[in-house]
Structure formats: structure tokens, C-alpha cells
Amino acid sequence: MTQIQRFLWPLLTVPTLYLLASNASPAARTDWRSYGGDPGGMRYSPLKQIHRGNVARLERAWTYHHGELVTKPGERLPSFQSTPIVVDDTLYFSSPSSRIIALDAESGRELWTYDPQAGAARRTFSAHRGVAYWSSPDSKDRRILLGTFDARLIALDAVTGKPCAGFGVDGVVNLKTGVTDRFPKSEYGTSSPPTIYKDLAIMGSRVPEGPGLGPSGDVRAYDVRTGKEVWRFHTIPQPGEPGHETWEGDSWKDRTGVNVWSIMTVDEERGLVFLPTGSAAYDFYGGDRKGQNLYANCLVALDAATGKRRWYFQLVHHDIWDYDLPAPPNLITIRRNGRSIPAVAQVTKMGFLFVFNRVTGEPLFPIVERPVPASTVPGESSWPTQPFPLKPPPLSRQHPVTREDLSDVTPDSRATALRLFEELATSGGIYTPMGPELTLFWPGTLGGCTWSGASYDPKRQYLFTNVNETGAIGKMVAGTAGSGIAFRRTSSAGDYARFWDGKYPAVKPPWGKLVAVDLSKGKIAWEKPLGIVPELMARGIPPTGTPNLGGSIATAGDLVFIGGSNDSLFRAFDSSNGKELWAGRLEASGHATPMTYQGKKSGRQFVVIAAGGGWTFSPTMSDVLAAYALPETSR
Secondary structure, eight states: OOSOEEOOOOOOOOSOTTHHHHTSOHHHHHSBOSTTSSTTOOOEEOOOSSOTTTGGGOEEEEEEEOOOOOOSTTOOOOOOOOOOEEETTEEEEEOTTOOEEEEETTTOOEEEEEOTTTTOSSOOOOOOOOOEEEEOTTSSSEEEEEEOTTSEEEEEETTTOOBOTTSTBTTEEETTTTTSTTOTTSOOBOOSOOEEETTEEEEOOBOOSSSSBOSOOOEEEEETTTOOEEEEEOSSOOTTSTTGGGSOTTTTTTBOBOOOOSOOEEETTTTEEEEEOOOBSSTTOOTTSOSOOTTTTEEEEEETTTOOEEEEEESSSSOOSOOOOOSOOEEEEEEETTEEEEEEEEEOTTSOEEEEETTTOOBSSOEEEEEOOOOOSTTOOOOSEEEEESSSOOSSOOSOOOGGGBOOSSHHHHHHHHHHHHHOSEEOOTTOOOOSSOEEESSOTTSBSOTTOEEEETTTTEEEEEEEOOOEEEEEEEOOTTSSOSEEEEOTTOTTOBOBOSSSBSBOSOSEEEEEEETTTTEEEEEEEOOOOHHHHTTTOOOOOOOBOOOEEEETTTEEEEOOBTTSEEEEEETTTOOEEEEEEOSSOOOSOOEEEEOTTTOOEEEEEEEEEOSTTOOOEEEEEEEEEOOGGGO
């Protein structure tokens, strides 16, 4: 089986560097109408009222409290991870209970709310990353679409917040129909916004990571007016479909996983939708799913109108490390030899950045298959090789940890790190399989690039992404009777243990970074620690970076904005060299991707971020959506 399956389309070029922005209306260029700013997820704004010369004067413009906070001692809510969208001076975002809130984008004044759990005896909370917007060509029908963690697709009138008549049943479509029939009690839902292409809402899902059997992870498209299913793409190929042979025997049948839990992106001009797929369940053992396991861990390009496959590339074969594709693919333009190439860039948990021609699937930098260590777990058949891009270089460390790598930020850290290291049977690097004794592999499940994803400056051809330097530890033990898992990952610190000394990562800093990659050359342009630990700074230790979740945006003002770090600071960096130019104190850490827009009435540029904290390493929690702008007298 070849790595790339694709139509032999000619190489297409684009006429301008700012393709996505230039084809949009003036209002769309100053709004933020999609999770990633534009349908292709570039996370770039042409606004430059706030620029590197005045960003230091940013101040809080307004604050909104969504009101969902803990009410009982010891209670903990999921992190507030929503990225708002703005359309025509209305800002829309979602809360941890999937409540949708519309605000006046200039003032933060509440316009309406919609509660999908209204009347429920017990409220449920889960990380939720936002909503999508659709309008008819004449703009008379404008809708907000959202998926819920209990598997409903809901269409609301964008002006009133009322469910849209004629869509599904009273504005709601049950997403469980046709995918959970054999597993009605299993987890199934969505936390990411729908992906909009013309009159379609394209939906991924969140499914169990174990055991191996469960709901389907298929991707489906629904008519935004009626809610009727239009197409369905089998993420695990059915009998007779290309790729079915990559599943040994009947291991494909009722297999769960291979879903798109992150966010898809769309090339509207070419009619393509790009899927970052997850791993097959169970995440850490594949003895019952031998084979390459397509289309798990793949970047897949589909015809957005029909769901037909155009091309794919599998970034991890037969995944047993939970190295699912966590981030939206960035649809970008790269200039080479006087030509503009439509490209797609995919960051990964492994710390790799893969870049392809988005039309043909051809890699824009060489990728080679290299041998990797074999698993020693009974019944497992790990894949003998994995793809390694030769450019850009890895964005995070991938080598086996040695004693020289262990943390020495404090004497206690050093002593704990040494003790943890001595407990290991194996200290491995990338693609080291966990064995029957305690194993460290790097990057871990929270290492490399996470769902935070990347942003892109088309002027410089720089891609910006935040990176975690985190390893994972575990060992494989026999599953319990009736669990449906022959072998499972575990450790004395839990099933998803990380290489920590109790307070910090157990290796030398940096522990978190912001990295700029020059995609014209395939080289790292600059990298800086992202985040500080005040108690270590007080000891005279330079900035260490911190674990981080929540992505970046880039602007024409030569700026990169990012929260993400667990120090409750929202920062702006000079996109040319990574110099920190501004930091604003948040009520809690901003584990979300920010966005920016220009108010229609005032003409002010705003930058907004959800400051919820609540992540494991950011115990302080908040219900704040924070907006920043320049003082009105300084513009």
C-alpha cells in the first residue's frame, strides 16, 4: 500500500499571498467568522491598528462573566476553552456547559443566551471550543451551529438565539443516530465547532479511547437548513473500500476511535475539507487490530460536497502511543521559486510539522520511513517503521532522557527526578513502545504540539506554534476480565502518568516554548520559553516556560498573541524575532485560542481570550471572557 493515495491533479497556484483574506468581503476581513479566523484556519488577521509599536499600551476594554463556577468545596469544572467568533458586531461563544452566549462585540453587553441543558435535573460540564456561523447568500437567514457533548447538532437564529424551525426536530439533530446503535450507553458527543462548507455542516465526534469496540468515528455532513445527513465518510474503510485491507481479519468491525475530535478546515475555492483523524481504540494496545490501521492518525482531504476521498497521508502507523492528530490543519500559501503553492501544515504530538501540497498531497519537504523499536507486549505487532519529515526539524525533544537531562532547578527537583529515573526499566525517545515494565517515552501524550495548533503569518511565511516538553510513563499490564482490553497502560501514578517531580516536569527547562518556523526554508526562525514560574524566578532561575494549552494568532501588526501558559498571563510577541512586547494579567490562565476583530461603530481593534484556568496545572479557575484594546486616545 502506498503512503499517498490521490488524484493526479495538476499543481495549482494562487494569485496572491493573502488568498483567504483577499477573497473575503471587507466585513469578513475585520471580523473573526470561523474558529481559525478563516475557513482554512490560518489564524491570521490583516488588522494592524494594534502593532508592535503600541501593543505595550493595551488595556482591558471589557470583561464578561459567564457565571459557571464551582459551588462546592473540592468540585472542579472543565477548562473554559472556547474561541469566540465575531460577525457584524456580534460575538458568539460557548461555555463549559455548552451554553451559547451572544454579546455586543464593542461593549461585551449580553444580547441573548441559549441553554441546551435547560430543564435538566443535573447539569453536565465538558470542555467546549466554540460555535460556527452560516448565512444564506442574501443574509436573511443567519444561523449559529453548535455540537454538544451529549451528541446534538443545534441550529439557532443568529439574531434571536431561538432554535431554527425546519432544522431536524425543533432545531435539533440527534448525532447518535446511525453510529451508537450497538453501543447506546457509550460516550459519544462533540466539543469542537462544526465545519461549514457552503450549505453543509461537517461534524466530527468524541468517542471512547477504550476499550476497542464502540461507536463509529465516521465524519458526516448535514444540510444546514434541514439537518438531513448529506454524506458520510467511513474513517475505518468498510469491506470493498480502499484501505480496508489494512485491518487484519475482522478487527475493523465495531472498532471505535479513528474520529475527528479536533477541528477540520476547508479550502472553499477548491471544495476540499481536511480531516485530522485520531488513533484507533484502544490507544495503547493494538494486538486486536493488527495492521497499518487506515485512516487512523491521517491527514485526509475529502471533496467537501460529496465526502469522497481525494488524498491522505498517514502520519503514524498502527498507533500505540495516543499520537492522534490533535490540531486543525492550517491551509496556507508558501512561495517557492517565484510560485505560490497552496499548502496544508499539520502539527503533531510527536513534535513534527508535516507540510503538503493541499491539492495533490505531495510532501513539500522530504519524508522518510525509519525503523522504530518493536513492542515486546504479548500479541502486539507494532509497525516496523514510521514517517519522519527531514524538514522542518523537530519542534520538541525526541531523544531518550539521560541523567544529564534531568531537572536541577531545585535540589528537591533533582532528587525526585533521579529517583523517578531509577525506577524506569526503559528511558526511550519517540516511538518507544511501553513494555511490561515502567517505560518513559518522549514526547508523551501531552508533549509536542497539542490541540492548541498553529497560526501563520503569510507575509513572513512563519508558522507559530506552542510546544510542551513533556514525557509519558507507563507499563502494559493484562486487562481485567470483561474490560475488553487485553493489555492496558498503567502506573503507580495512574493510567496517564507524566514524567513530573510533583511540581514541575522532571527534565531541565524549557518546559514550554513558542516556536516560529520559516516555511520558506523549512527551518526554525526563533523559539522562546513560553511562561514563567515566579518562585523559580525569585531564585534567580531564568524563565523556564511552563506546560501550556491554548493556541496563538498572528496579525498584520507584526504580532503573535497567546495565552496558553499556566501563569495567568496573556502575551504579545514580535513575530519577527520572538521578543515579548506585552503581558496582561488574567483572572486565571487562558487555556484557549484568542481572536481579534474590529468594531464597526468605534473602529477599535479588540483582542479577546477566554481566561478560565481549571486545567490540571492551573488550579485557579475563572469564568471570564476578557477583551483588550488600545486606549481610545492612543489610536
